[in-house]
Amino acid sequence: MSQDLPSKCDVLVIGSGNAGFSAATSAAQHGAGSVVLIDKCPEDWAGGNSYFTAGAFRIAHTGLKDLQPLVNNINADNAGVIDLDPYTHSDFQHDLSRVTAGRSDVSLGRILVHDSNDAIKWLARQGVRFQLSFNRQAYKVNGRYKFWGGMALMTEDGGKGLIEDHKRAAHKHDVRTFWSTTARRLLANPETGAVQGVVVERDGKSYTIESKATILAAGGFEANPRMRCQYLGPNWDLAYVRGTPYNTGDCLEMAIRDVSAKQAGNWSGCHSVAWDADAPPNTGDRAISNQFTKSGYPLGIMVNNQGDRFVDEGVDLRNYTYAKFGKAILAQPDGVAFQIWDAKTIPWLRAEEYRDDIVRKIRASSIEELADKCVAEGLQSRQRFIDTLTTFNRAASAHRKEHPSLTWDPAVKDGVSTQAREHRLQLPKSNWALPIDEAPFLAVKVTCGVTFTFGGLAVNPETAAVLSTSNREIPGLFCVGEMMGGLFYGNYPGGSGLTSGAVFGRRAGRAAASLAAGTTPEVRSNL
Template identity: 60%
Template sequence: MALPKQVDVLVVGSGNAGFAAALSAVQNGAESVLLIDKCPENWVGGNSFFTAGAYRIAHGGLQDILPIVNNVSPEQADKIDLAPYTEKDFQNDMDRVCMGRSDPELSKSLIQNSNATIKWLAANGIRFQLSFNRQAYEVDGRIKFWGGMCIKTEDGGKGLIQDYLAAIKKHNVQVSWSTGLTGLKKHSFNDGYEVEVSLNGVKRTLTAGAVILAAGGFESNPQMRSQFLGPGWDLAMVRGTPYNTGDVLGLAIQQLGAQAVGNWSGCHSVAWDANAEPNTGDREASNEYTKSGYPLGLMLNVDGARFVDEGVDLRNYTYAKFGRAILQQPEHLAFQVWDSRTSGWLRSEEYREERVERITANTLEELADKCAERGLRNKSAFIDTVREYNEAVYAHRREKPNVKWDPAIRDGLSTQLILNCSVDACPLVVQCQTSMLRERWWEACSTQITLVEAA
């Protein structure tokens, strides 16, 4: 498309934030809105394309959610347990997970507007569903939701971006791909901006009454990762777009005098399949390389040692932190281990055999031998770690034989103090993982292993 010379609002970035801002601008009176992204059109969506699409919002329970989701029949609704998640619940989780470091005003705005924002998105054609596959377990015939994130977009990030594209087309938002922001100067004579962009390598200029920067962070820039996150982060795998290189952050700071605030040494880092492409996400697999089944088993490093409490909390509150823990391990690798009783609870999107390399065995010794072929350095430590864990589980069962396992609740049990699930039912299953910048039981005997890296 030919770039206009002047627009009311310029939005930089085609992810969730950018598309939502463009829609809001049109609906609040902007007559001309232009959205640009330095990526080509086939990379639309930024990192939002790679998300699982889960949303955390304050809500009043099932009846508040049902009007905006499209995948619940009346028969299903009668079997669902979905308690209200209040603004106070949201704030308590925010304070606990962020250890009180979140900005009070921003947190308040996020929490108080979360419900209305989702309903606004739904009214604009974003398709929402109850997240049965990610946030619910069926226990005693009831579908129990847990963790405060009960809704997701249909088809995850892919569906989210597809719906946004339809919405901005309906509202006549102009879009220019392969158009990177290279200069931004505030006019001295009015409230507008002089904007310089590179369109397919050709310098162009335009003016904008307002500019919204929604171009993401520096996840795909190894130099900036190492600079701000610390040594070793240049080796983390990238799960999303290769175009989030931090250019716009630097431009805003250097050319506009924007203040660099917040936790620049922190990030959202998850367990990621060690066999995935290291420097860019896979748009077909999308979020399926995430490996978030560790609360159901054990997670051991290449020296055969555990390094986190896999069951310290529900997955929603730990998955974005444990990638950092994996990256700090030798070789930046870990093995996730389950037995036959818990491997069936793993999400098929993440752990089906077509997506991951599974290592299975009928004895712990056989499992250690197979893991040694995938990078395990200390087989005896691996075996001892699992056996010691199981002995702790057996002791707890003898002490409290009536404790029942329910994966949908915080039960006060963890893998460090009180335990009620062993890893010993054959076959045992292992998967190998690493850390990406975006395993608690075992008893009798066939195991799967997933190699996981930090991403």
């Protein structure tokens, strides 16, 4: 039996992802008398896009000793064979600026970086279970686990586990949750402009929930093909939806329409990945979830259905390229590509993405046979495919011959490339460029999976209070998670999305609780 909706509360949170639950728990923890969280999805779709993630969090830290108290999977067998370098505030800030071409809002970025460590330790105190990401962020090289790419933490059981832990924490703090409840309209005081409540729809009926503070955490517009085409551009309506089908931009449009919320950020940009071409096109799969991601391309090459390479697969560590390579795939003919490996690198592919029961594999004992089998899957130029592999192998072999001292190492940018003096490619592979010449050969067909959109609402970075088009705070309204604009442009450092949700969700909850109590929000990084 469903609960009756309350007619009023201190703090109302709209959205049940990591950012929304972080905000709700923070508000309750900071003294809000009644906190209500609503989502338009049914309860069995709780968690928004956070549910579909691998649960990776990027944080600044001082090394293994800093992270070890947070995690539950360091034991006697692995404790002495872990190489995990510090990842400083400067490292994080540099990566954020570098991958967003310097466009990331400086104030938002500063708070994200400097709050990251403490915010994740706060989540751990709320019961979120963390682990070292051995399976995704470390390669075992010469008997040692080498962590790479500035990211080492994940939640136990990925996004599924993260949301279960958030639900337990919210229940512990008496946050009331209501599902199948859609926010339709913000109610603002006509004299002060303060948001005082929300009109919602449930079971076909309209209700009003009065609130002293409202926190928007309802995601972007990635599941709305019309808005994707409108803002991201042509053919984006054809991209596959990686996560929840409920993130359709309703609350973004509601805030812009009802209270003249200021728009901010990269509205033509999004996080998109190489995604299994056999996945459902319009929604994520709750069981398979993030395992449809196909991020093994740095170990091999990708070609489009004309048989041509179109990206430098080794330009950077996967954490800094996977969120933009989905866009590159969508731009190819028919929006598809083939990932290709041989016997040398197939064993390095992560099982959770490439095991037989997750992905349909195209196997062959020669490049020619692989070409024939790919033709049956949509490859349109068999000879171009063969020529591309032949040319790539010649260049990779020439580089190996010229640089025999270089060691192939997937945990670092190893300099093993295709750019020899004798042979070099117009489109290089800058690292991890081994010849693809040892049977068996493997190909997997991929497409573009859109994760979340980068355009959103402008906020005060200190409290996540929403700004109006006149650059003034809208009293009583906050915005966190994917709805917050200005942090990511064109790309993002892997794992920083969930961290952002925790950092700014925590701040918004604290500020909302202060507002509900009639006090001035205390601006600080630590609890």
